[in-house]
Structure formats: C-alpha cells, structure tokens
Amino acid sequence: MSEELHEIRLRVNGAEHTATVPARRLLSDCLRQDLGLTGTHVGCEHGVCGACTVRVDGRPTRSCLMFAVSAQGHEITTVEGLAEPDGTLHPVQRAFRECHGLQCGFCTPGFLTVVSAYLEDNPDPTEEEAREAVGGNLCRCTGYQNIVKAVLRAAEIRREEAAAAPGGERAAGAGERR
Amino acid sequence: MSETTAPASTGLPTATRDGVGASPLRPDGALKATGEFAYSSDMWTEDMLWGATLRSPHPHARLLGVDTAAALALPGVHAVLTHEDVPGEKRYGLEYADQPVLAFGKVRYKGEPVAIVAADHPETARRALDRIRVDYEVLEPVSDPLRAAFDPDCPLVHEEGSVPDDGRHRRGGNLARHQPVRTGAFAEGATVEELRARADVVVTGSYEVGMQDQAFLGPESGLAVPAEDGGVDLYVATQWLHVDQGQIAPCLGLAPDKVRLALAGVGGAFGAREDLSMQVHACLLALRARRPVKIVYNREESFLGHVHRHPARMEYEHGATGDGALLYAVARIVLDGGAYTSTTPAVVGVAASMGVGPYAIPNVRVDAYGVYTTNPPCGAMRGFGAVQACFGYESQMDALAARLGAHPVDLRVANALAQGSRVITGQRIDAPLPMAEMLLRARDAPMPPGRSALPDPADPRTLPGGVSATVLGEGVVRGVGYAVGMKNLCFSEGFDDYSTARVRLESVGGGPAVTVHTAAAEVGQGLVTVQGQIARTELGVERVTVLPADTRVGSAGSSSASRQTYMTGGAVKAACEAVRERVLALARERGPVPPGARLSLSGGAVVSASGDVLVPLAELLDGSPVEETREYHHRATRMVDPVNGQGDSHVQFGMCVHRAVVDVDVELGLVKVVEMTAVQDVGRAVHPQQLVGQIQGATAQGVGLALMEEVQVADGVIRNPSFTDYLIPTVLDTPPMRIDVLECPDPAAPYGLRGAGEPGTLSSTPAVAAAVRAATGRALTRVPIRPEDIVGLPAPRRRR
Ligand code: FES
Ligand code: FES
Numbered sequence: 001m002s003e004e005l006h007e008i009r010l011r012v013n014g015a016e017h018t019a020t021v022p023a024r025r026l027l028s029d030c031l032r033q034d035l036g037l038t039g040t041h042v043g044c045e046h047g048v049c050g051a052c053t054v055r056v057d058g059r060p061t062r063s064c065l066m067f068a069v070s071a072q073g074h075e076i077t078t079v080e081g082l083a084e085p086d087g088t089l090h091p092v093q094r095a096f097r098e099c100h101g102l103q104c105g106f107c108t109p110g111f112l113t114v115v116s117a118y119l120e121d122n123p124d125p126t127e128e129e130a131r132e133a134v135g136g137n138l139c140r141c142t143g144y145q146n147i148v149k150a151v152l153r154a155a156e157i158r159r160e161e162a163a164a165a166p167g168g169e170r171a172a173g174a175g176e177r178r
Numbered sequence: 179m180s181e182t183t184a185p186a187s188t189g190l191p192t193a194t195r196d197g198v199g200a201s202p203l204r205p206d207g208a209l210k211a212t213g214e215f216a217y218s219s220d221m222w223t224e225d226m227l228w229g230a231t232l233r234s235p236h237p238h239a240r241l242l243g244v245d246t247a248a249a250l251a252l253p254g255v256h257a258v259l260t261h262e263d264v265p266g267e268k269r270y271g272l273e274y275a276d277q278p279v280l281a282f283g284k285v286r287y288k289g290e291p292v293a294i295v296a297a298d299h300p301e302t303a304r305r306a307l308d309r310i311r312v313d314y315e316v317l318e319p320v321s322d323p324l325r326a327a328f329d330p331d332c333p334l335v336h337e338e339g340s341v342p343d344d345g346r347h348r349r350g351g352n353l354a355r356h357q358p359v360r361t362g363a364f365a366e367g368a369t370v371e372e373l374r375a376r377a378d379v380v381v382t383g384s385y386e387v388g389m390q391d392q393a394f395l396g397p398e399s400g401l402a403v404p405a406e407d408g409g410v411d412l413y414v415a416t417q418w419l420h421v422d423q424g425q426i427a428p429c430l431g432l433a434p435d436k437v438r439l440a441l442a443g444v445g446g447a448f449g450a451r452e453d454l455s456m457q458v459h460a461c462l463l464a465l466r467a468r469r470p471v472k473i474v475y476n477r478e479e480s481f482l483g484h485v486h487r488h489p490a491r492m493e494y495e496h497g498a499t500g501d502g503a504l505l506y507a508v509a510r511i512v513l514d515g516g517a518y519t520s521t522t523p524a525v526v527g528v529a530a531s532m533g534v535g536p537y538a539i540p541n542v543r544v545d546a547y548g549v550y551t552t553n554p555p556c557g558a559m560r561g562f563g564a565v566q567a568c569f570g571y572e573s574q575m576d577a578l579a580a581r582l583g584a585h586p587v588d589l590r591v592a593n594a595l596a597q598g599s600r601v602i603t604g605q606r607i608d609a610p611l612p613m614a615e616m617l618l619r620a621r622d623a624p625m626p627p628g629r630s631a632l633p634d635p636a637d638p639r640t641l642p643g644g645v646s647a648t649v650l651g652e653g654v655v656r657g658v659g660y661a662v663g664m665k666n667l668c669f670s671e672g673f674d675d676y677s678t679a680r681v682r683l684e685s686v687g688g689g690p691a692v693t694v695h696t697a698a699a700e701v702g703q704g705l706v707t708v709q710g711q712i713a714r715t716e717l718g719v720e721r722v723t724v725l726p727a728d729t730r731v732g733s734a735g736s737s738s739a740s741r742q743t744y745m746t747g748g749a750v751k752a753a754c755e756a757v758r759e760r761v762l763a764l765a766r767e768r769g770p771v772p773p774g775a776r777l778s779l780s781g782g783a784v785v786s787a788s789g790d791v792l793v794p795l796a797e798l799l800d801g802s803p804v805e806e807t808r809e810y811h812h813r814a815t816r817m818v819d820p821v822n823g824q825g826d827s828h829v830q831f832g833m834c835v836h837r838a839v840v841d842v843d844v845e846l847g848l849v850k851v852v853e854m855t856a857v858q859d860v861g862r863a864v865h866p867q868q869l870v871g872q873i874q875g876a877t878a879q880g881v882g883l884a885l886m887e888e889v890q891v892a893d894g895v896i897r898n899p900s901f902t903d904y905l906i907p908t909v910l911d912t913p914p915m916r917i918d919v920l921e922c923p924d925p926a927a928p929y930g931l932r933g934a935g936e937p938g939t940l941s942s943t944p945a946v947a948a949a950v951r952a953a954t955g956r957a958l959t960r961v962p963i964r965p966e967d968i969v970g971l972p973a974p975r976r977r978r
Contacts, residue, residue, distance in 0.1 A: 038220035039213015041445070043395040044477045048901040051395060079213035089211060097207035100867045103875065104702025105210030106217060106396040106445030132639070135910045138901065140395050140446050141702045143874030144909040 008072050012037065013081030021068050028052045030068035031078060039079040039109050043138065050137030053110040054078045060114045079109035082116055091157035092116045092150075101150030103141035110137050115151050119158055127152060194780065197715035198929060201867035204707045205724065206700070217443035218415035219474045221401035227256055229456070229463045229473035230303035232293040232310050233482060234285035237894025238320065238335075238552040241281050242313035244293055249309040254302040256467040258310065260293045263462065266431030272421065272453060272557070276341040277518040279429050279458050285314070286335055286517035286552050288895050289482030296463040296471050319552045319894040323514035324491060326352040327549045335517060335550040347523050348820050354515050354548040355523040357530035359602050359823030362506070362541030370495065373506040373541055377497030381577040385494065385570045386960040388888035389514075390487035390879075392559050393906045396445015398483050399474040402460035409436030410461045415444040417451045419697045420733035429458045430465065437461065440728040447701035448879070449558030450484040452738055453520050481899035485520045485557030486889055488513035488548070490529075490566035494574045502582050504593045506541035507534040507574075511567060513556070515548045520557030522548035527671050528563035530823055531603045535571035536613055536664035536833060537593040542602045544823070552894045558738055560879060561939040564665040569961055572661040572944035576951065586660050586948065587621045595664075601831070604824040609861075609932075610922035613662065613833060616857040619918055620660060620837040626853040626914075629654065629841065642841055642848035644910055653845035656852070659948025662835045663940025666828035667933035668741040668812050675741070675829075676811040678732030679709075679749035683717055683757050683795070684803030690782045690795035692717055694753075695725040698734035698746040703935060704868035705742045709750050711865060716754035718779035719795065732809065740832060740933025743864055748928040749810035756806035761798065769793040813926060830924060834858040834937035836877065836945035839913075842953040847965025849885055849950055851913040854942065859920040861932035870917050873938045877915055880942020882907045884950075888962050 003022050010017045012035060019034040031037045031054070043051035045064050052064045055077040082090040092115045095101065102108040111134055118133040119125075125133060130151035131144075139147060196202035209215035246258040261268060261282040268282060269275045281292045293310050297303035318333065325332050335352055347355040363373060374380055400414030409432055416422050419439045427437040444451070456473040464471040475483050495508040511529045515522035530546035546563075559565075579589040594613040600606050629635050629651070641647045642654060669675035680695040692713045700706040710722040727734070734746045762777045765784040769792055771777065776787040783791040784798065818825040837855040842848070854877050863869045879887075886905040890897040898904045923930025943961055951958050954968055 032220075036222070037213070038216070038222070041217070041396070042219070043397070043445075044901040046477075046900065046902065049395060079211075083212055089208065093208075093211040097203060097211050100201075100204070100704075100871050102207065102210050103704065103871060104394070104396065104444060104446040105206070105215055106394075106702075108210050109213050112211065128639070131909050135908055138395065138906060138908060140393055140448070140879075140906060141875050142871055143876075143878035143915065144912045145874045145915055146871060148909065 006069055008069055010068065010071055010076060012076045013078060019068065023067065023069050025068045026064055027066040027068045027071050028063035031063060037078050037080055041106055041109055043106065048138070050110040050114065051107050053113045055113050055117055058117060060117045077113070079112055082112060090116060091161065092119070092154040095150040095154035095157055099146045099150040099153050101142065101146045107137060107139040111147060115154060119155055123158060124155060125151065194714045194718050195720055196711060198711050198864050200711065201865050202707060202711065204704055205710060206706060215443050217396050217445050218413065219397060219399040221413050221442055221472055223401070223403065223470045226401065226470040226472050227296040227298060227463070227467055228300040228303050229460055229471045230295050230300065230307055231291050231459060232307045234281060234288060234290040234292055236285060236314055236316050237288040238317040239285050239314035240317060241283060241285055241292070242315055245311040246293060249295060249306040252302065252306050252309060254298040255295060255306045256469065257296040257463050258293060258306065259462055259466060263466065264429060267428040270425040270429055270454060270458065271519055272521050273523050274342050274519045276336065287554050289554065290517070291459065294459045294463055296467045320352065321551055321553055321894050323512055323549045323551050326551045327512055327547050335552055341519065346817060352550040354519050354550055355526040357526050357546045357818070357823055358821065359530050359533065359542060359544040361602050364541050364543040365822050368541070370508055373497055377505050378500040379578065379581050380495065380497045381574055381581055382495045383574055383577060383959055385492045385573055387490040387566045387569050388962055389489040389556065389891060390559060390883050390887050391481065391889050391904055392448035392450035392484065393904065394446030394448055394450055397475045397477065397480045398455040400442060400456060400460055401470055401472045402464035403470040404464045404468055407436065409438065410464055411438045411440065412457060412461055413440050413442040414457055415442050415451060417447050417699050417701060417738055418736035419699065419727060419729050421736065422454060422457055423729055425454055426458050426461055430461055438729050441699055441726060444699060444701045447737060448560045449562065449738060452558040452736060453485050455483045477901060478899045481889065481896055485555045487559035488515060488525055488556040488563070488566065492566065492570040494570050496574045496578055498578055498582070502584050502589050502592050504537055504539045507539045509533045509544045509570065511546040511570065513546070513548050513563065513566065514551055514553055516551055516553045516555035518555045520555050522557065524671070525563035527827070528666060529567050531601065531818065531827060532564045532664060532666065533567045534602060535568065536595045536662060538595055538599055544602065553891050554896060560876065561665065561936050562739065564663060565940050565943065568661065568663040568940040569944045569947065573947065573959065576948050587617050590662060591617050603818050603827055605826045605828060607831060609830065609924035609926065611831065611833065612859055612920060612922055616833065616835040616859065616920065617660070617662060620835045620855055620857045623837065623855045623916055623918065626839055628656065642843040642850040643846060649843065649846065653843045654841050655844050655953040657840050657842060657949040657951070657953025659838045659945045659952055660836070661941040661944035661948060662833065663937060664831055664833045665936050665940055667832045668739055668744055668829040670815055670829065671827045672815055672817045674811065675735055675745065676809050677734040677745040677749040678807065678809050679746065679753040680731050680805065680807040681713060681750065681753035681757050682803055682805040683719065683761060683799060685796040685799045688796055689721060690719045690799065692719050692722040693725060694722060694750055695731045696734045696746050696749065697727050697729060697731050698742055699727060699737040701737050703737065703742070703872060704865060705737065705746065707868060708743050708747055708864050712747055712750045713754055716751055717758060719782050740935040743931055744927055744933050745810060745812065747864065747931070749808055751928050752808035752810050753806050756808055757804050760804045760806065761795070765793055765798055769798060830927060830932060832932055832934065832937040834941045836941040838945040838949040840946060840949040840953060842950055842968060844954050844968065847968035851881055851946060853913045853916065854881065855916040855918065856938055857918040857920065858934065858937055859922050859932065860934045861924045861927060862921055862930040863919055864929060864931055869919065869934055872935050873917050874915055876936065876938030877942045878907050878912045880939045881912060881946055884943040884946035884961050884963060886911070886962055
C-alpha cells in the first residue's frame with residue numbers, strides 16, 4: 001500500500017498515545033483498533049446513532065464523523081475516562097446503572113458521554129429538558145424511560161455530592177468536575 | 179413521567195437480600211457503564227485476521243462461476259473461500275437446512291453470501307472482495323408474495339425437492355407452510371356465505387404490515403480461534419449457543435465437541451440473532467488460515483445479514499350479532515418468508531393459532547401461509563407472527579365497534595377470553611387470564627392533560643413534527659386508541675424445549691458462595707440478574723456468581739419466545755433445589771440436627787423451622803462443595819393437526835393491553851404519540867425493574883412499527899439499509915409511558931411467572947394505529963402509517 005501514513009499523538013483520558021494511521025482513519029476506528037479503547041461503540045458508522053460519542057475538549061462529538069489526525073492537540077475523553085482514577089463511577093454511570101437505564105448497554109457509552117457534558121451546563125434539568133438532552137442518541141432496548149430517569153438521577157447525585165463536598169452548595173452547578 | 183406501578187413483593191420468603199421479587203443491580207451494569215464490557219465486536223487477539231463477505235448484488239440469479247485468483251494474489255490476503263471450500267454440509271438452517279453457507283447453483287436474495295476472505299486488515303479484506311469475479315445469469319425476481327403463494331405459474335424459488343422436508347407441514351410450490359384452523363361450523367364445512375347470512379353486522383378489511391428490522395445496536399460479529407485439536411473456539415453474540423453449534427459443526431465437518439462456543443457481549447437481539455450470520459464463515463476462515471479470524475458487519479451489511487420480521491398481507495372478515503357478540507371470523511394471513519426457511523414455519527404456526535386474537539368466537543376459519551420469495555429472508559422478531567395478526571384483528575375489532583356504535587373497550591370486554599375459555603386451536607386456557615380487567619384498567623388510567631392545558635400549546639416541541647414543525651398546531655387533533663394482544667410463550671408445537679443449569683454451593687474464604695453456570699444468552703434483558711436472584715432465594719446465600727455462558731454446559735435453549743426466565747429460571751431453580759436437598763441431607767448426617775426437624779437454607783446457614791441457625795453453610799461445606807446439574811422441561815405440547823389446526827400446541831399465553839394517546843397534525847400527516855399506557859399480566863414479577871424495562875422497550879418497538887419502521891424492499895432490493903433511512907424511535911418519538919403490572923400466578927410455571935418480553939410488542943402498534951384513526955377518521959389499514967395515508971394523498975408511484 002502506497003498510502004501515506006501519519007504518526008499522530010492523541011491525548012485520551014489524560015494519557016498520551018501514539019498511532020500510525022492514514023489520514024482518513026476515523027477517530028472511532030483509531031480509538032477502538034489502534035488504541036484498544038473498545039468502550040467507544042460503533043452502531044451506524046455515519047453519525048446517526050450516537051453510540052460512538054466521545055468528548056473532544058469537553059464537547060460531545062461523534063467519533064465516527066471525525067478523523068483521528070484532526071483529533072491531535074485536543075483533549076479526548078471516552079467512556080473509559082469518565083470514572084475517577086480510583087474507579088469511583090461518575091454520577092452518570094452510577095445513575096444509569098441504578099435506574100436500569102441500560103439493557104444490552106451498547107448505546108450506553110454514547111449516552112454517558114453526552115449526559116456527562118450536558119449536566120455540566122444544565123445541572124438541574126426538568127424531565128422535558130432531560131428528554132431533549134438525549135434526543136440525538138438511539139437506544140433500541142430500553143424505550144428510553146429509564147434513560148430519562150437516569151439523567152434526572154445523575155443530576156441529583158451531582159447536586160448531592162456538591163452539597164456534601166467542601167464548599168457546599170455553592171459548588172453545585174458552578175464548580176465542574178472536568 | 180407517568181408512574182409505573184410495579185408490584186412490590188412476590189410473597190416469597192425474603193430472608194435473603196436480592197432474591198426473587200427484588201430489583202437488585204444487574205451484575206454486568208458497572209462494566210457496561212465503564213466501557214469494559216466486551217461485546218462481540220470488541221474481541222481481539224494479537225495475530226488475528228479480519229474476515230469479509232462478498233454478497234450477491236442480485237436477488238435472483240444463477241451462479242455460473244466464481245474466480246478468486248486475483249483476490250488471493252493480493253498481499254495480506256490469507257484465504258478466499260467459496261462453497262467448494264465448505265468441507266461438510268453445504269447448507270444449514272433452524273428448521274430446514276436450506277440456507278447455503280456460501281451460494282452454489284443459485285442466489286436467492288440480494289446480499290446472499292457468495293465468497294469470504296480473511297486478510298490482515300479490514301481494508302485489505304474489502305479490497306480483496308472487489309477482486310473476486312463472479313458470473314451470474316440474472317433471473318427474474320419472485321418478489322410478490324401473493325403471486326408466489328397462489329399463482330401456479332409463478333417460478334419456484336426452491337426447485338421441487340431441494341428443501342429437505344420432515345413432513346410436519348403442508349407445503350408445496352413456494353409455500354413453506356400453510357396452516358389452516360377451522361372451528362365451529364367451519365369445521366363442519368360451512369361456507370362464509372352461510373355464516374354471513376346469520377350475522378347482523380359484518381366488517382371486512384385488508385391489512386398490511388411492513389417489514390420491520392430488529393435494529394439491534396451492536397452489529398453481528400465474532401471471533402473464531404483455531405484450536406490445537408483441529409477444532410475451533412468461537413466467541414460470538416447469539417441467542418442460542420447450542421443451536422449455533424449444532425448448525426456450525428456439520429458444515430465444518432467436525433464433531434460438535436470440536437466446535438466450542440462462548441457468548442461474547444451481545445448488543446441486543448430481538449430475534450435477529452437466532453439464525454446464523456457470520457458464525458460458519460469465521461470458523462471456516464480461521465481453520466483455513468490457521469489464525470484467529472474476526473468478522474464484524476457494518477450497519478448496511480447487518481440489514482443484509484439477518485432475517486427481518488415477516489411483512490404480512492392479511493384479509494379479515496368478522497361477523498357479529500346486533501348486541502356485539504362475535505359470531506364468526508375469517509382470516510387469510512400471508513407472510514413473506516423471503517429466500518430461505520429460517521423460522522417461517524413456526525411463525526406461521528403462531529400467526530394461525532393467534533390469528534383472530536383473544537376473543538371467544540364460535541366459528542373461525544384461519545389460513546396462514548409462509549411463502550418463499552427472492553426477498554430478504556424473514557424469521558424471528560419479538561412477537562413472532564403474533565404481531566402481524568394483532569394489527570389485523572385489532573383493526574377489525576375497532577371497525578366492528580364503530581359499526582355497532584360501541585366503545586372499543588366494551589366490545590372487547592364483551593367478547594374477551596378468560597381462564598377456562600378455549601383458544602381457536604381448542605386448547606383450554608388453564609391459567610388466569612384477566613383480560614377484561616386489563617382492558618378496563620387501561621381505559622380507566624388517568625388521561626394525560628389535553629393540549630389546552632399546556633403552558634404554551636404553540637411550543638413546537640409539543641407538536642407533531644417537533645421543532646421542525648412549520649405550523650402552530652392549528653391542524654392538531656387528539657386521538658385515543660386501544661388494543662390487546664395475546665401470544666404463546668416458550669416454544670410450541672411439540673418442540674421439546676428445555677434448559678440446563680449447573681449450580682455449585684461451596685465454602686469460599688470462610689463464607690458460602692454459589693456459582694451458576696448455564697448456556698443462556700444474556701442479550702440485554704437481564705437474565706444474568708434473574709439467575710442470581712433465583713439462586714439467592716433457593717439457597718439462602720447472597721454471594722452468587724453467574725459464570726459466562728458457553729457450551730461447556732448443556733443447552734439452555736434460545737433467548738426468545740419470552741422463555742428464558744421461565745425455562746432457564748426453572749432450570750436454575752431445579753438445580754438449586756437438588757443442591758439444597760443434598761446440603762440438608764449433609765446437615766442431617768453431620769450436624770447437630772434434631773431428627774425429623776424441618777430444615778431450610780437461609781442467611782447462609784441451615785436453619786430450623788423456627789428460624790434458628792443450626793449450622794452455617796461455610797462450616798458444613800468446608801472442603802466438600804455440592805454441585806448439581808438439572809434440565810428443566812416445560813409441559814409437553816403437540817403439533818396442531820394439518821387440516822383443522824386443532825391441538826394443545828402452546829405452553830403458556832401472555833397478554834398485554836395498550837392505550838395510546840396521540841396528537842395528529844391532520845394537514846401535515848404527522849403524529850406525536852403523547853402517552854402510552856400498558857397493562858400486562860406477568861404472573862409473578864421476578865425483577866420488577868427489569869420487567870418494566872422489557873415492557874417499555876417492547877412498547878417503543880411497537881410504536882416504531884406503527885409510525886416509522888419499515889425495511890423498504892423493491893424488486894427484492896432493500897432501499898434503506900442504514901439508520902439514516904431506516905428510522906427507529908428516538909426519545910423524542912417515544913412518549914412517556916404508564917406501565918401497570920398485574921400478577922396472577924400461573925400454577926404451572928416456576929414462581930407462577932409468565933414470560934414478559936414479547937406481549938408489549940403486539941398491542942402497542944394497533945393501539946397507536948387506532949388512536950390515529952380516532953383522530954383522523956381514516957381507515958389506515960397499513961403500518962407503518964405514512965403521512966400520505968393520514969392526509970389522504972394517493973400513494974406515490976414507486977420509482978425504480
Ligand atoms: S457510530 Fe457514530 S453515530 Fe453511530
Ligand atoms: S441498552 Fe441496548 S441499545 Fe440501549
């Protein structure tokens with residue numbers, strides 16, 4: 001193969017990675033195949049299902065619609081990077097588990113990355129807002145009821161934690177985790 | 179969000195936390211939330227190759243030759259295989275072995291596998307596919323199921339004698355099965371005209387159900403690893419490991435024990451993983467290349483790579499007396515099975531026996547047909563033949579209610595089946611069936627507030643069409659619709675359906691621990707949670723590990739037909755009971771147990787009838803684990819007869835009632851489902867939270883079939899094989915739901931439970947259709963309902 005390859009450096013979940021890829025390698029494929037981060041799932045390959053969503057500089061981004069080379073210089077967070085380094089689950093992860101917001105779980109990483117970002121800007125959504133927040137992600141198993149519940153529950157956990165944290169109430173909604 | 183009433187307790191002893199009736203966290207939940215759970219598409223070994231599949235571009239063609247030389251010459255390619263390389267049986271299938279591993283002689287659908295490649299990179303594999311030359315002689319597609327079924331001059335999809343026949347079903351021509359049912363006067367040979375003359379009211383209708391896709395999110399995939407003993411280990415997402423093994427091994431020319439399967443993470447199933455997809459291909463390539471081979475379908479290939487829900491064409495006629503008592507029903511249900519048999523005969527069996535629904539009708543004539551065409555193969559999807567029929571008979575019930583001026587719920591209640599009634603196959607319903615109560619509960623559930631009660635009725639988010647709506651809701655009309663559906667649960671028609679469980683109780687690190695091993699496929703439904711709950715309840719031990727499912731233990735049957743909690747739950751329960759008996763015997767033998775004392779297991783100990791701890795299990799079992807394996811069989815069923823369709827063919831019946839509330843923009847033809855209420859009797863809720871999740875998921879899939887989901891096939895070609903063009907409901911298409919769960923135990927079932935995965939998919943679709951009819955006054959005889967059906971535009975001419 002004569003195709004030109006690029007040596008790229010990616011910052012994923014706080015760690016530096018290198019990979020050698022053609023310019024057209026999708027970020028989703030690069031994460032899964034070159035970096036072995038298979039928590040990012042591919043359900044449709046073209047931006048519809050949201051299963052491949054990662055956070056790029058904090059913003060939810062469909063990794064099947066982005067080239068790996070263009071992710072250089074950005075901070076990428078995948079589902080594997082949501083939990084604390086000590087393994088404590090992110091409030092969104094806890095809420096989806098508690099509320100049975102996942103069945104097969106294939107869609108889950110995409111929902112978690114989207115909702116983790118959403119709650120940073122909207123710490124206290126109404127049910128209607130919670131529905132809209134996940135309007136761009138497909139789930140075939142749950143019928144979404146428990147996903148909406150999980151979004152609301154995650155917001156609640158965040159508020160509880162902020163209230164319990166040093167600094168108290170003031171931190172809720174203002175002091176963001178990441 | 180609407181409330182959901184799930185039962186709080188099951189009445190079972192609950193000394194042990196997280197047992198039957200509780201809603202413990204699913205054991206795989208944390209891994210799924212952290213991204214560590216390994217789906218079949220995540221399988222990986224250092225030296226693995228990637229497999230890819232060349233598929234027929236024609237729905238129907240003679241295969242003249244395949245030239246693989248150029249593909250093999252490509253650097254990085256390790257194997258290119260055609261049907262000539264299949265060492266064993268060339269065909270497989272769930273009911274008849276009629277589906278070629280790789281096409282030979284003829285291709286019968288667009289997308290049929292013709293050749294497979296293994297290469298060092300997926301792109302190399304795809305390039306190799308481009309270099310395979312195939313010569314076809316294109317034949318005319320057989321795409322009209324009615325012509326295929328009833329026109330004797332229609333070409334045959336399968337030449338006479340080419341599909342193996344076990345003589346169980348009426349077949350011939352392009353029919354995979356024709357199942358008649360005749361009761362009352364029809365069994366005596368009465369004609370429809372005679373019955374019609376006796377009726378005060380007659381309604382007729384022609385109905386159509388489009389082809390639905392299961393659209394699970396995790397594509398078909400797996401990894402085959404060649405083994406030292408000449409066999410192969412396959413890690414795959416499937417619904418039934420052993421039936422896969424039973425089909426794969428003969429094709430590879432290997433003994434079954436040389437083909438070992440382990441369940442990889444399954445990204446949803448809904449019936450689409452009951453048939454084989456990439457299984458044999460990956461094994462063939464791995465054995466040839468002597469390297470692990472991974473195959474992952476992309477979304478387009480997934481649409482070609484699994485069976486769909488049978489599209490149906492249905493003709494119904496119902497006659498009633500003036501007071502609304504049903505007198506007769508006639509139905510002809512034609513199911514397009516596509517190119518290969520898959521489970522079509524069983525789907526026909528369900529459609530026939532459930533063909534006129536859960537109503538007491540003295541005279542019935544049903545004919546259900548499964549037809550071969552050169553359309554994409556159809557087979558299992560949640561609801562399995564009962565979904566299609568339910569749209570037909572419930573549409574009829576609404577039409578009849580309208581003609582009689584009766585409330586649709588009243589008409590249904592007046593004709594409802596109940597415990598002790600007979601279904602049309604003559605089988606007596608021997609378990610509770612609170613159909614009338616369920617209907618009334620659905621009707622009496624609180625209504626969502628009307629549009630005028632909204633803070634801002636012009637807020638586009640509340641309108642059909644959502645934020646892309648271009649109007650202010652001037653043409654929006656609300657409608658309410660009801661439907662009820664009944665489905666047989668577990669495998670029917672004489673199939674010896676069983677599940678196997680191995681349970682081990684031992685002392686680990688000073689405490690008692692249970693290990694449960696089955697081959698049952700966790701596909702998302704939460705079976706892995708339920709197995710643990712049952713073990714906790716039966717053995718009084720909280721620490722339970724459910725081992726990964728594989729073929730090192732006996733078959734658990736399929737994760738389909740709503741059967742796993744019943745069947746594998748039953749097997750785990752039976753194995754636990756056997757373990758318990760041995761443990762109690764051991765306690766009597768070794769422990770300080772008063773002779774004749776009634777003992778049980780609770781809180782990790784052997785306890786007396788009064789609850790005193792006699793001996794802790796950790797102590798009793800120290801160094802001597804107790805292990806038992808049990809098979810659980812449900813009660814025997816039998817085949818219905820081929821002429822009148824009579825016989826006790828079913829194990830259990832499940833029922834769900836839906837009420838749909840919709841807002842329809844009658845000018846734009848857009849629908850917003852405002853709320854869905856579901857009432858379902860589950861016998862006993864083993865895990866209320868997961869149970870409700872099943873009903874919600876089923877309801878959403880039914881809403882999808884009502885309003886948006888259709889695999890569009892023209893001349894045998896799927897026109898929309900992507901999630902851009904095949905639409906499944908998002909959260910914004912899915913309304914808040916009210917789920918009302920009843921528990922009327924079935925004495926024949928473990929814990930009295932009733933399978934719960936499917937019933938909600940039946941009634942959801944016709945309830946939405948009824949609500950849209952109520953809002954628009956249109957007949958709406960086809961699902962999915964399209965905007966042009968609502969506004970009454972003539973159907974657009976099909977463009978080629
Ligand atoms: S895989 Fe990226 S959106 Fe579906
Ligand atoms: S849980 Fe299966 S797709 Fe969402």
